[in-house]
Amino acid sequence: MDRKAVSLPMTEEEQSTIPDTGRIHGGFADLVDYQLSAWREDYAEVVLDIRPQHLNRSGVLHGGAVSTLIDTACGYAGCFCTVEGNFRRALTLSLETQFIGAVTEGKRVTVTARKTGGGRTIFYSRAEVHDQNGKLLAQGAGTFKYRRGSEDPEGVPAEEPKPLHRP
Numbered sequence: 001m002d003r004k005a006v007s008l009p010m011t012e013e014e015q016s017t018i019p020d021t022g023r024i025h026g027g028f029a030d031l032v033d034y035q036l037s038a039w040r041e042d043y044a045e046v047v048l049d050i051r052p053q054h055l056n057r058s059g060v061l062h063g064g065a066v067s068t069l070i071d072t073a074c075g076y077a078g079c080f081c082t083v084e085g086n087f088r089r090a091l092t093l094s095l096e097t098q099f100i101g102a103v104t105e106g107k108r109v110t111v112t113a114r115k116t117g118g119g120r121t122i123f124y125s126r127a128e129v130h131d132q133n134g135k136l137l138a139q140g141a142g143t144f145k146y147r148r149g150s151e152d153p154e155g156v157p158a159e160e161p162k163p164l165h166r167p
Contacts, residue, residue: 032068036076042115044076049108060102061109061137066129067097070140073113074125078144086155090123090144097140101131108132120151
């Protein structure tokens with residue numbers, strides 16, 4: 001069965017159609033609290049509502065948080081799966097980020113990423129980070145490697161999420 005693209009706001013039914021749903025949230029995604037707001041072939045959009053824990057000591061969004069959002073959106077842009085119930089995964093080989101502007105607490109940033117090329121095992125993505133008024137805050141690009149089985153756009157059957165092990 002082919003999957004449909006999703007966009008914000010997602011209903012619970014739409015959220016249930018995202019492959020590997022258990023891995024969109026959990027671990028680091030929960031810590032940062034970003035949301036995957038749109039996802040389709042070669043495209044992903046991630047949003048973050050900026051709270052105090054996202055700020056650096058100057059009171060603006062931390063560069064590490066910006067890099068995380070770019071990495072996340074770029075990775076998702078290359079991992080959309082065309083088969084419902086299956087998933088694809090990749091790991092980051094390299095990531096570059098250019099910081100252009102700053103944003104403070106209480107604002108929302110949106111990261112849009114597009115897969116720009118690649119082959120069977122490696123892909124490239126570019127992303128832009130904008131504030132809620134459309135101002136460009138950062139841009140970046142990454143090189144990613146598909147994990148085993150994820151090279152095929154049909155992906156592999158989803159596994160049950162593994163519980164997090166905390167000390």
